[in-house]
Structure formats: C-alpha cells, structure tokens
Amino acid sequence: MKKRKFLLFTIFMLTLSMVLAACGGGNANEEADSGDGGEGTTEDKPKFMSILTGGTGGTYFPLGGAFANIVSDATGIDTNAETTGASAENMQSIKDKKGEIAFTQTDIASYATEGKLMFDGNPIDNIQAIGTLYPETIQIVTTEKSGIKSVEDLKGKRVSIGAPGSGTAANAEQILEVHGLTLDDIKKQDLSFDESVNGIKDGNIDAAFVTAGTPTAAVEELSATETVVIVPVEADKADELIEKYPYYTKDEVPSGAYKLGSAVPTVAVQAMLVVESGLSEQVVYDITKSIFENLDKVQHAKAKQINPENALNGVGIDVHPGAQKYFDEKGIKPAQ
Known part of the structure; x- marks a missing residue:
C-alpha cells in the first residue's frame, strides 16, 4: 500500500513539474528572443x-x-x-x-x-x-590582332554578350542600338567572362562585352598574354544612350588598366x-x-x-x- 501511495505521489509530482515548466517556458523563450538591443527575435533571424x-x-x-x-x-x-x-x-x-x-x-x-x-x-x-x-563599367574587350577599333567594327564578328541571365546582354543590345546595329548583326555568343576570355585567347570569338568594375580579373588575365584593346563608346554616342536610357553614366577605363597606354571612354551603370x-x-x-x-x-x-x-x-x-x-x-x- 505504501509503495502504491509513493508511486501515485511520484506521478503527481512529475505531472505538476511538467505543467509548471510549460507555463514558464513562454516567458523564458520571450526573454531569450527579445534582446535588449533591438536584435530581433530568433524567428526573425535566419540561421543561414x-x-x-x-x-x-x-x-x-x-x-x-x-x-x-x-x-x-x-x-x-x-x-x-x-x-x-x-x-x-x-x-x-x-x-x-x-x-x-x-x-x-x-x-x-x-x-x-x-x-x-x-x-x-x-x-x-x-x-x-x-x-x-560602384560604377559597373561596360568594357568591350578585344585584342590588337582582331583589328576591331570601333563598335561598328563588331558587325559580322563573333561577339560574346555575357552569360545567360546576366545584365550584360541588355547593355550590349542598347549600345549596339545607338550605333545602328542589332544582335542580328553580330554572331552572338552567350558566355561568362571567363569563357569569353578563353574564347578570345583560343580564337573562337573576336570580342566580348564585359560589364564589371575595373579592373576585371578575367580581362587582367587576358592582358597577361595578349595586347588588350577596349573599344570606345565615344561621347556623342554616350550622350545618345544616356538620353534614351538614363541609368547610364559616362565613364572610362583608365590608362594603365590592362596595360592600356591611354584612358578609353565608355559608359557605366551602377x-x-x-x-x-x-x-x-x-x-x-x-x-x-x-x-x-x-x-x-x-x-x-x-x-x-x-x-x-x-x-x-x-x-x-x-x-x-x-x-x-x-x-x-x-x-x-x-x-x-
């Protein structure tokens, strides 16, 4: 009989402790989550x-x-x-x-x-x-041996306009537009910056649009083995582009970048x-x-x-x- 009473008492105490823990748990969590510096709750803060x-x-x-x-x-x-x-x-x-x-x-x-x-x-x-x-400079990259010196020279050439899903393609299309060209006027390639550089090195493409902060690692790598040429976007065409697409600004690829002997005018987005x-x-x-x-x-x-x-x-x-x-x-x- 004593054993039975002891067992019932033990069960009662365990049940009571669980109830008390449940009642107090909300306050404990609130204290842990609230923080005193406006850190936000743990539910608001992702782990990754x-x-x-x-x-x-x-x-x-x-x-x-x-x-x-x-x-x-x-x-x-x-x-x-x-x-x-x-x-x-x-x-x-x-x-x-x-x-x-x-x-x-x-x-x-x-x-x-x-x-x-x-x-x-x-x-x-x-x-x-x-x-x-920072400015995202539109760099039209080629090499001296390609003979390309102007945007108009890209007509009929194999040109990378950036990886699928990148913003570079829109920049390429708009810059070609103000120079009287469309994507149909080039042999368009959809390559990442690394793939573009390798394509230029291997002779598989002639030029590439690269929208990135200068200096760009992939273009620096190209300049180690080739004489890099950055095709200019001249001031009058830059003005025309900015008038139609006002998120562009005038920019330049500075002298010394990619071993360039002088600065090259171009445009940029942010x-x-x-x-x-x-x-x-x-x-x-x-x-x-x-x-x-x-x-x-x-x-x-x-x-x-x-x-x-x-x-x-x-x-x-x-x-x-x-x-x-x-x-x-x-x-x-x-x-x-």
Whole structure:
C-alpha cells in the first residue's frame, strides 16, 4: 500500500513539474528572443544566408566573398557567397527564395521590379535595395590582332554578350542600338567572362562585352598574354544612350588598366546590393551597417570606390526599411 501511495505521489509530482515548466517556458523563450538591443527575435533571424554574386572572373564574386565573411562575423548568421549568372539570374533567384542578398546592376533591378525586357510578364515584387556600390563599367574587350577599333567594327564578328541571365546582354543590345546595329548583326555568343576570355585567347570569338568594375580579373588575365584593346563608346554616342536610357553614366577605363597606354571612354551603370524584402528590419540594418562600416577589411580594389555617402544615389527601386534606418542614422540622403 505504501509503495502504491509513493508511486501515485511520484506521478503527481512529475505531472505538476511538467505543467509548471510549460507555463514558464513562454516567458523564458520571450526573454531569450527579445534582446535588449533591438536584435530581433530568433524567428526573425535566419540561421543561414546566401549572397548571390556572378562568375568567378568578375567583380561580384570576390566582393561577395568578403561581404559574406563580414556579415557572418557581425551578425552571427552563417553567410556564403555563391557563383551565379549575375544580375538577371540573381533577381529571379531572389523571387524563387534561392538567396537572401544579391548583387545586381541598377538597370536590371529596375527592369525586374517593373516587369520589363527580360522580366516582361514576370515582375519581381520581393526585392528591395540595400544601396549602390560602384560604377559597373561596360568594357568591350578585344585584342590588337582582331583589328576591331570601333563598335561598328563588331558587325559580322563573333561577339560574346555575357552569360545567360546576366545584365550584360541588355547593355550590349542598347549600345549596339545607338550605333545602328542589332544582335542580328553580330554572331552572338552567350558566355561568362571567363569563357569569353578563353574564347578570345583560343580564337573562337573576336570580342566580348564585359560589364564589371575595373579592373576585371578575367580581362587582367587576358592582358597577361595578349595586347588588350577596349573599344570606345565615344561621347556623342554616350550622350545618345544616356538620353534614351538614363541609368547610364559616362565613364572610362583608365590608362594603365590592362596595360592600356591611354584612358578609353565608355559608359557605366551602377552595381548595387539588394535583399529579399521579407528579411526583418533589424537583420537588414545589421547587414547594411556591417558592410559599410567594414570596407577596410575588403581587399578588392573596388572597395575603395564604395562609399555609404553615395549608396542612395541612382538606386531606382525601394530601399529596405532596415537599410533606410542605417542611412537615416547617418544622415545620408540621395544626391539632388
């Protein structure tokens, strides 16, 4: 009988302890999740994030790797840089929830949100901006032995316009347009920057459009074995292009890059970072702050051109509230 009473008492105590634990568990979780610095709840904070970049021969990938390390260290979120087909592909991947942060060109981000050009009938409604980074220079790359000296000389030639899903193809089409050419006037190839360089080296193509920050690793590699020529976009054609497509700006490939003897005039769009709009305000604030306040940790030469004071210039799409919070704290506004 005593054993039975003891057993019943034990069962009662175990049941009571479980009830008390369940009642108190909500408060414990709330305390763990709330934080005192506005860090956001654990439900708001993903365990893993991907930064969608571009090909290994461009600028996005090395910068993305550096940014991933910075974000991981600052936020505690395991962040990784992934190689992709770049801008347009990245926008679709964000829509498909295959990444959280992405590099893109400003023009491509605008096309995506507006459902234009390559996004016709397929607008992307879940991307918002962190901010712009640096000029994406349109470099029309060839070699001295090709004999190509002008955009018009590309007619009938084998020309790479970038990887499928990249923004470079739109740039190529628009630049050809203001020079009186279409994609039908060239023997179009859809190659990544690395593939383009190898194609030029092997004699399989004659020239390639490369939209990337200068110096671009793939073009530097080409200059080690060939005399690189950058085909100019002259001022009058640049003006015509900018009038029709205002997200372009005048730019140049500087003297000394790729062993060039003098600067070459061309045009550029802006590189920018975007995020999946469903990320919490606090997470995006932390991402934005960590990147713009740790640029000294980025070894790539392009980091010197990234300035938070310019990050809202030419964005062209909505800024994520978390990024906006950071810029507001710093008193940063778009240029008038």
